[in-house]
Amino acid sequence: AQKVTQAQTEISVVEKEDVTLDCVYETRDTTYYLFWYKQPPSGELVFLIRRNSFDEQNEISGRYSWNFQKSTSSFNFTITASQVVDSAVYFCALSEELRGGSQGNLIFGKGTKLSVKP
Amino acid sequence: NAGVTQTPKFQVLKTGQSMTLQCAQDMNHEYMSWYRQDPGMGLRLIHYSVGAGITDQGEVPNGYNVSRSTTEDFPLRLLSAAPSQTSVYFCASSYSIQQETQYFGPGTRLLVL
Numbered sequence: 394a395q396k397v398t399q400a401q402t403e404i405s406v407v408e409k410e411d412v413t414l415d416c417v418y419e420t421r422d423t424t425y426y427l428f429w430y431k432q433p434p435s436g437e438l439v440f441l442i443r444r445n446s447f448d449e450q451n452e453i454s455g456r457y458s459w460n461f462q463k464s465t466s467s468f469n470f471t472i473t474a475s476q477v478v479d480s481a482v483y484f485c486a487l488s489e490e491l492r493g494g495s496q497g498n499l500i501f502g503k504g505t506k507l508s509v510k511p
Numbered sequence: 512n513a514g515v516t517q518t519p520k521f522q523v524l525k526t527g528q529s530m531t532l533q534c535a536q537d538m539n540h541e542y543m544s545w546y547r548q549d550p551g552m553g554l555r556l557i558h559y560s561v562g563a564g565i566t567d568q569g570e571v572p573n574g575y576n577v578s579r580s581t582t583e584d585f586p587l588r589l590l591s592a593a594p595s596q597t598s599v600y601f602c603a604s605s606y607s608i609q610q611e612t613q614y615f616g617p618g619t620r621l622l623v624l
Contacts (some may be wrong), residue, residue, distance in 0.1 A: 397553075428612070438601060439613035484553060498569060499546065499603075499613060501553035 395420045397487050405476055407510050409495035414470045414505045416485030422446075425460065426488040427468045428499065433481040441483075444468065473510045483508045513537050515616035517602050523622045524527045524592040532587040532604030532619050542605045543585040544613070547598040554601065560585055614618065 405410045416463040418427065429441040442452060444461050452459045456473045472479050486499040518533045537544065544559035546569075556569030560579040574596060576588040585604075589596060600619045605611040 402551075429547050431617075436599070438603075440612055443596065465615050477554075486554075498556050498559055499554070501546075501555070503551060503553040 395422075395487055395489055395500050397485050397502035399483075399485055399498055399505050402503070403506045403507045403508070405508045405510065408477060409474050411471060411508075412507065412509075414472075414485075414507065416468045416470065416502060418468065418485070418487045419464050419499050420466075422490050425490075428460065428486040428488075429468075429470050430484045430486065431481045432484065432504070438484075441470075445446050447485060450460050472507075475507075479508050480507060480509045497508055512547035515604050515614055516603055517600075517616035517619050519619060520617070521620045521622075523624065524589075526533075526571070527541065527591060528592050530589050530592065532600055534585045534587065534616060535583050536604040537583065538606070538614075539582060539602065541582070541607050542611070542613075543579065544569070544603045545577065545585070545587045546601045546603065547596075548601060548618075548620055551596050557600075568624070582606075589621075592621075594623045597621060597623045 398417045425446045427444045431441055442459055449461050449463055458463045458471045460469045482504045485502045486503045489498045489500050524543040541562050545557040546552045546554040546558055555571050557571055557575050558569055558577040560566045563579050563582050566577050566579055579585050599618045603613040605613045
């Protein structure tokens with residue numbers, strides 16, 4: 394069965410520290426997609442990144458970077474020089490194959506709550 | 512574009528009451544879905560639709576009905592509300608079923624007493 398595990402329930406750091414949020418997934422599909430979403434205290438879900446299973450290149454976007462390693466089924470997220478505005482719950486998600494073979498629904502991890510203190 | 516909109520933002524129901532959570536998108540997205548978010552549980556899929564007239568069940572469909580008569584709208588109906596349905600409900604949409612990025616509405620907070 395497909396599954397996403399975010400083992401870190403809560404993380405607390407001081408501003409300017411680097412922090413890595415772990416995501417480990419299980420899937421039998423050969424084609425799949427991985428996502429990260431941010432949920433700030435206001436409650437909306439903000440899309441951060443999508444990565445397909447054939448692209449193992451790391452990605453960097455400003456202070457955010459993602460490390461995808463198929464060998465360990467991990468898709469970790471690092472925030473460099475964290476800021477108070479990064480405080481949020483972060484969700485990792487895996488796409489699920491629908492009937493008919495296309496990729497569709499998302500399976501979410503339980504989220505990691507990040508608190509960045511000034 | 513307004514994106515994905517949800518109404519109401521907050522609702523209180525009594526056990527046994529019925530109600531409809533509205534979801535609409537103006538991006539001509541084929542795929543729409545409903546998730547519920549409970550503390551410590553992440554988001555779980557309730558129902559989804561890959562186009563007008565086509566719906567299917569997700570992980571936790573019991574107690575909920577959906578229909579998709581237009582591309583824009585995907586309402587979620589609670590037939591007889593129970594306290595276990597107290598949750599935050601998110602609607603999402605994407606352009607197609609080929610795993611385009613899903614964009615989420617602002618959520619509806621539901622309290623069932």
